[in-house]
Amino acid sequence: xxxxxxxxxxxxxxxxxxxxxxxxxxxxxxxxxxxxxxxxxxxxxxxxxxxxxxxxxxxxxxxxxxxxxxxxxxxxxxxxxxxxxxxxxxxxxxxxxxxxxxxxxxxxxxxxxxxxxxxxxxxxxxxxxxxxxxxxxxxxxxxxxxxxxxxxxxxxxxxxxxxxxxxxxxxxx
Amino acid sequence: xxxxxxxxxxxxxxxxxxxxxxxxxxxxxxxxxxxxxxxxxxxxxxxxxxxxxxxxxxxxxxxxxxxxxxxxxxxxxxxxxxxxxxxxxxxxxxxxxxxxxxxxxxxxxxxxxx
Numbered sequence: 391x392x393x394x395x396x397x398x399x400x401x402x403x404x405x406x407x408x409x410x411x412x413x414x415x416x417x418x419x420x421x422x423x424x425x426x427x428x429x430x431x432x433x434x435x436x437x438x439x440x441x442x443x444x445x446x447x448x449x450x451x452x453x454x455x456x457x458x459x460x461x462x463x464x465x466x467x468x469x470x471x472x473x474x475x476x477x478x479x480x481x482x483x484x485x486x487x488x489x490x491x492x493x494x495x496x497x498x499x500x501x502x503x504x505x506x507x508x509x510x511x512x513x514x515x516x517x518x519x520x521x522x523x524x525x526x527x528x529x530x531x532x533x534x535x536x537x538x539x540x541x542x543x544x545x546x547x548x549x550x551x552x553x554x555x556x557x558x559x560x561x562x563x
Numbered sequence: 564x565x566x567x568x569x570x571x572x573x574x575x576x577x578x579x580x581x582x583x584x585x586x587x588x589x590x591x592x593x594x595x596x597x598x599x600x601x602x603x604x605x606x607x608x609x610x611x612x613x614x615x616x617x618x619x620x621x622x623x624x625x626x627x628x629x630x631x632x633x634x635x636x637x638x639x640x641x642x643x644x645x646x647x648x649x650x651x652x653x654x655x656x657x658x659x660x661x662x663x664x665x666x667x668x669x670x671x672x673x674x675x676x677x
Contacts, residue, residue, distance in 0.1 A: 519617075523614050526639035529610060
Protein backbone atom coordinates (compact mmCIF):
# COMPACT_ATOMS: atom_id res chain seq x y z
CA UNK A 391 0.00 0.00 0.00
CA UNK A 392 2.72 2.42 1.02
CA UNK A 393 4.75 1.71 -2.13
CA UNK A 394 1.64 2.39 -4.19
CA UNK A 395 1.22 5.80 -2.55
CA UNK A 396 4.90 6.49 -3.12
CA UNK A 397 4.60 5.56 -6.78
CA UNK A 398 1.48 7.70 -7.28
CA UNK A 399 3.04 10.72 -5.56
CA UNK A 400 6.25 10.45 -7.61
CA UNK A 401 4.19 10.02 -10.78
CA UNK A 402 2.07 13.07 -9.91
CA UNK A 403 5.21 15.06 -9.20
CA UNK A 404 6.67 14.24 -12.63
CA UNK A 405 3.39 15.04 -14.37
CA UNK A 406 3.32 18.34 -12.51
CA UNK A 407 6.90 19.18 -13.55
CA UNK A 408 6.17 18.16 -17.12
CA UNK A 409 3.25 20.58 -17.33
CA UNK A 410 5.21 23.44 -15.79
CA UNK A 411 7.95 23.03 -18.41
CA UNK A 412 5.51 22.37 -21.20
CA UNK A 413 3.56 25.54 -20.46
CA UNK A 414 6.66 27.67 -20.17
CA UNK A 415 8.00 26.31 -23.45
CA UNK A 416 4.83 27.50 -25.16
CA UNK A 417 5.11 30.91 -23.51
CA UNK A 418 6.54 33.47 -25.92
CA UNK A 419 9.90 34.71 -24.71
CA UNK A 420 9.76 37.88 -26.73
CA UNK A 421 8.99 40.65 -24.32
CA UNK A 422 5.46 41.90 -24.62
CA UNK A 423 4.91 45.58 -25.11
CA UNK A 424 2.05 45.39 -22.59
CA UNK A 425 4.32 47.07 -20.04
CA UNK A 426 4.19 50.25 -22.12
CA UNK A 427 0.64 50.36 -23.45
CA UNK A 428 -1.41 53.31 -22.21
CA UNK A 429 1.66 55.00 -20.79
CA UNK A 430 2.32 58.61 -21.66
CA UNK A 431 5.22 59.44 -23.95
CA UNK A 432 8.55 59.96 -22.18
CA UNK A 433 10.23 63.33 -21.91
CA UNK A 434 13.01 63.70 -24.41
CA UNK A 435 15.21 66.19 -26.17
CA UNK A 436 16.47 65.19 -29.59
CA UNK A 437 18.05 67.01 -32.48
CA UNK A 438 16.27 67.36 -35.78
CA UNK A 439 18.04 65.69 -38.70
CA UNK A 440 18.09 68.66 -41.08
CA UNK A 441 18.32 71.71 -38.85
CA UNK A 442 19.90 70.36 -35.63
CA UNK A 443 17.11 72.18 -33.80
CA UNK A 444 16.24 70.65 -30.39
CA UNK A 445 12.81 69.01 -30.35
CA UNK A 446 10.95 67.86 -27.23
CA UNK A 447 8.03 65.47 -26.79
CA UNK A 448 5.57 68.38 -26.91
CA UNK A 449 6.70 69.49 -30.37
CA UNK A 450 5.87 66.28 -32.20
CA UNK A 451 2.13 66.08 -31.53
CA UNK A 452 -0.65 67.70 -33.54
CA UNK A 453 -4.14 68.39 -32.18
CA UNK A 454 -6.64 65.55 -32.74
CA UNK A 455 -4.18 63.50 -34.74
CA UNK A 456 -2.72 60.08 -34.14
CA UNK A 457 1.08 60.24 -33.98
CA UNK A 458 3.19 57.47 -35.44
CA UNK A 459 6.79 57.35 -34.28
CA UNK A 460 8.95 55.17 -36.48
CA UNK A 461 12.52 54.19 -35.61
CA UNK A 462 14.52 53.60 -38.77
CA UNK A 463 17.99 53.59 -40.18
CA UNK A 464 19.56 53.60 -43.62
CA UNK A 465 21.60 50.46 -42.80
CA UNK A 466 18.52 48.51 -41.73
CA UNK A 467 17.18 46.23 -44.46
CA UNK A 468 13.70 45.57 -43.00
CA UNK A 469 13.23 49.36 -42.91
CA UNK A 470 13.30 49.32 -46.71
CA UNK A 471 10.52 46.70 -46.72
CA UNK A 472 8.23 48.71 -44.49
CA UNK A 473 8.86 52.01 -46.27
CA UNK A 474 6.16 51.45 -48.86
CA UNK A 475 3.57 51.14 -46.08
CA UNK A 476 4.79 54.33 -44.43
CA UNK A 477 4.62 56.14 -47.77
CA UNK A 478 1.03 55.00 -48.16
CA UNK A 479 0.14 56.01 -44.61
CA UNK A 480 1.53 59.47 -45.33
CA UNK A 481 -1.59 60.16 -47.45
CA UNK A 482 -3.83 59.80 -44.40
CA UNK A 483 -4.58 63.22 -42.95
CA UNK A 484 -5.47 61.85 -39.52
CA UNK A 485 -1.92 60.66 -39.07
CA UNK A 486 1.13 62.60 -38.06
CA UNK A 487 4.36 60.75 -38.82
CA UNK A 488 7.64 61.31 -37.03
CA UNK A 489 10.83 59.40 -37.72
CA UNK A 490 13.70 58.65 -35.38
CA UNK A 491 16.92 58.05 -37.25
CA UNK A 492 18.78 55.40 -35.26
CA UNK A 493 22.61 55.22 -35.07
CA UNK A 494 23.02 56.49 -38.59
CA UNK A 495 25.18 58.90 -40.58
CA UNK A 496 23.40 62.04 -41.70
CA UNK A 497 24.54 61.63 -45.29
CA UNK A 498 23.38 57.99 -45.48
CA UNK A 499 20.03 58.93 -43.95
CA UNK A 500 19.56 61.67 -46.53
CA UNK A 501 20.49 59.32 -49.37
CA UNK A 502 17.96 56.80 -48.08
CA UNK A 503 15.21 59.43 -48.05
CA UNK A 504 16.16 60.66 -51.52
CA UNK A 505 15.96 57.14 -52.85
CA UNK A 506 12.78 55.93 -51.14
CA UNK A 507 10.98 59.19 -50.36
CA UNK A 508 10.40 60.98 -47.07
CA UNK A 509 7.12 60.03 -45.38
CA UNK A 510 7.92 61.90 -42.14
CA UNK A 511 6.79 65.33 -41.05
CA UNK A 512 9.78 65.52 -38.75
CA UNK A 513 12.92 63.42 -38.33
CA UNK A 514 14.77 63.25 -35.04
CA UNK A 515 18.25 61.88 -34.52
CA UNK A 516 19.23 59.21 -32.01
CA UNK A 517 22.99 59.01 -32.48
CA UNK A 518 23.87 56.56 -29.73
CA UNK A 519 20.59 54.67 -29.37
CA UNK A 520 20.01 55.85 -25.79
CA UNK A 521 16.78 57.66 -26.62
CA UNK A 522 15.37 54.54 -28.23
CA UNK A 523 16.08 52.61 -25.02
CA UNK A 524 14.16 55.30 -23.13
CA UNK A 525 11.26 54.68 -25.47
CA UNK A 526 11.45 50.98 -24.68
CA UNK A 527 12.59 50.01 -28.17
CA UNK A 528 15.10 47.29 -28.83
CA UNK A 529 16.19 47.94 -32.36
CA UNK A 530 15.22 49.00 -35.81
CA UNK A 531 12.63 49.13 -37.19
CA UNK A 532 10.12 49.72 -34.48
CA UNK A 533 6.92 51.74 -34.49
CA UNK A 534 5.05 53.46 -31.66
CA UNK A 535 1.53 54.82 -32.15
CA UNK A 536 0.26 57.48 -29.76
CA UNK A 537 -3.23 58.93 -29.45
CA UNK A 538 -3.88 62.66 -29.21
CA UNK A 539 -3.55 62.41 -25.41
CA UNK A 540 0.08 61.38 -25.95
CA UNK A 541 -0.58 57.86 -24.67
CA UNK A 542 0.84 54.80 -26.40
CA UNK A 543 -1.88 52.73 -28.06
CA UNK A 544 0.16 50.35 -30.15
CA UNK A 545 3.70 49.20 -30.56
CA UNK A 546 5.00 47.25 -33.53
CA UNK A 547 8.26 45.38 -33.09
CA UNK A 548 10.03 44.81 -36.37
CA UNK A 549 8.93 46.02 -39.80
CA UNK A 550 5.36 47.03 -40.55
CA UNK A 551 3.80 44.25 -42.62
CA UNK A 552 0.44 44.00 -44.32
CA UNK A 553 -1.22 42.82 -41.10
CA UNK A 554 0.07 45.66 -38.94
CA UNK A 555 -0.54 48.10 -41.80
CA UNK A 556 -4.23 47.13 -41.76
CA UNK A 557 -4.28 47.43 -37.97
CA UNK A 558 -2.94 50.97 -38.22
CA UNK A 559 -5.59 51.78 -40.85
CA UNK A 560 -8.25 50.46 -38.45
CA UNK A 561 -6.96 52.74 -35.70
CA UNK A 562 -7.24 55.68 -38.10
CA UNK A 563 -10.84 54.93 -39.07
CA UNK B 564 54.27 64.76 0.78
CA UNK B 565 54.29 65.97 -2.81
CA UNK B 566 54.94 62.44 -4.04
CA UNK B 567 52.03 61.07 -2.01
CA UNK B 568 49.74 63.74 -3.43
CA UNK B 569 50.78 62.91 -6.99
CA UNK B 570 50.24 59.22 -6.29
CA UNK B 571 46.73 59.92 -4.98
CA UNK B 572 45.94 62.04 -8.02
CA UNK B 573 47.09 59.24 -10.31
CA UNK B 574 45.45 56.38 -8.41
CA UNK B 575 42.13 57.99 -7.47
CA UNK B 576 40.56 58.14 -10.95
CA UNK B 577 41.54 54.53 -11.68
CA UNK B 578 39.97 53.36 -8.41
CA UNK B 579 36.74 55.29 -8.92
CA UNK B 580 36.65 54.20 -12.56
CA UNK B 581 37.05 50.54 -11.64
CA UNK B 582 34.34 50.79 -8.95
CA UNK B 583 31.97 52.27 -11.50
CA UNK B 584 32.98 49.71 -14.06
CA UNK B 585 32.42 46.86 -11.61
CA UNK B 586 28.93 48.15 -10.96
CA UNK B 587 28.18 48.46 -14.68
CA UNK B 588 29.49 44.93 -15.27
CA UNK B 589 27.49 43.52 -12.38
CA UNK B 590 24.25 45.08 -13.62
CA UNK B 591 24.78 44.32 -17.32
CA UNK B 592 25.58 40.68 -16.49
CA UNK B 593 22.11 40.38 -14.96
CA UNK B 594 20.40 41.90 -18.02
CA UNK B 595 19.22 39.73 -20.85
CA UNK B 596 19.95 40.85 -24.39
CA UNK B 597 16.47 40.87 -25.87
CA UNK B 598 17.51 40.53 -29.49
CA UNK B 599 20.21 37.91 -28.98
CA UNK B 600 18.61 35.63 -26.44
CA UNK B 601 20.99 33.45 -24.51
CA UNK B 602 23.47 36.28 -24.06
CA UNK B 603 23.66 38.92 -21.40
CA UNK B 604 23.97 42.61 -22.22
CA UNK B 605 27.53 42.36 -20.85
CA UNK B 606 28.49 39.63 -23.35
CA UNK B 607 26.63 40.96 -26.35
CA UNK B 608 27.99 43.40 -28.92
CA UNK B 609 24.62 44.04 -30.59
CA UNK B 610 23.45 47.61 -31.15
CA UNK B 611 20.78 47.15 -28.48
CA UNK B 612 23.30 45.88 -25.93
CA UNK B 613 25.82 48.63 -26.64
CA UNK B 614 23.17 51.32 -26.20
CA UNK B 615 21.87 49.70 -23.04
CA UNK B 616 25.39 49.63 -21.56
CA UNK B 617 25.60 53.37 -22.12
CA UNK B 618 22.18 53.90 -20.54
CA UNK B 619 23.21 51.86 -17.45
CA UNK B 620 26.40 53.92 -17.20
CA UNK B 621 24.37 57.15 -17.38
CA UNK B 622 21.97 55.95 -14.71
CA UNK B 623 24.88 55.07 -12.40
CA UNK B 624 26.31 58.53 -12.96
CA UNK B 625 22.89 59.92 -12.06
CA UNK B 626 23.37 58.08 -8.73
CA UNK B 627 20.58 55.60 -9.35
CA UNK B 628 20.82 52.43 -7.27
CA UNK B 629 20.96 48.97 -8.83
CA UNK B 630 17.33 48.38 -7.84
CA UNK B 631 16.20 51.64 -9.40
CA UNK B 632 17.96 50.77 -12.66
CA UNK B 633 16.26 47.36 -12.75
CA UNK B 634 12.91 49.04 -12.05
CA UNK B 635 13.52 51.54 -14.85
CA UNK B 636 14.24 48.73 -17.31
CA UNK B 637 11.48 46.34 -16.24
CA UNK B 638 8.97 49.18 -16.62
CA UNK B 639 9.99 49.38 -20.27
CA UNK B 640 10.80 45.80 -21.21
CA UNK B 641 9.02 43.66 -18.64
CA UNK B 642 10.64 41.35 -16.11
CA UNK B 643 12.04 39.13 -18.85
CA UNK B 644 15.01 41.48 -19.19
CA UNK B 645 16.30 40.38 -15.77
CA UNK B 646 18.18 37.09 -15.47
CA UNK B 647 17.50 36.86 -11.76
CA UNK B 648 13.73 37.00 -11.26
CA UNK B 649 12.46 39.30 -8.55
CA UNK B 650 10.72 37.96 -5.47
CA UNK B 651 7.05 38.71 -6.08
CA UNK B 652 3.72 36.90 -6.27
CA UNK B 653 4.57 35.37 -9.65
CA UNK B 654 7.86 33.96 -8.43
CA UNK B 655 7.06 32.86 -4.85
CA UNK B 656 6.77 29.30 -6.08
CA UNK B 657 10.06 29.47 -7.97
CA UNK B 658 11.99 30.79 -4.98
CA UNK B 659 10.29 28.82 -2.22
CA UNK B 660 9.74 25.42 -3.85
CA UNK B 661 13.41 24.30 -3.68
CA UNK B 662 13.49 25.41 -0.06
CA UNK B 663 10.32 23.44 0.69
CA UNK B 664 11.81 20.33 -0.97
CA UNK B 665 15.01 20.82 1.01
CA UNK B 666 13.10 21.03 4.29
CA UNK B 667 10.89 18.08 3.34
CA UNK B 668 13.98 15.98 2.50
CA UNK B 669 15.60 17.02 5.76
CA UNK B 670 12.54 15.92 7.71
CA UNK B 671 12.53 12.55 5.89
CA UNK B 672 16.20 11.93 6.70
CA UNK B 673 15.73 13.06 10.29
CA UNK B 674 12.71 10.78 10.72
CA UNK B 675 14.54 7.77 9.29
CA UNK B 676 17.46 8.30 11.65
CA UNK B 677 15.30 8.47 14.75
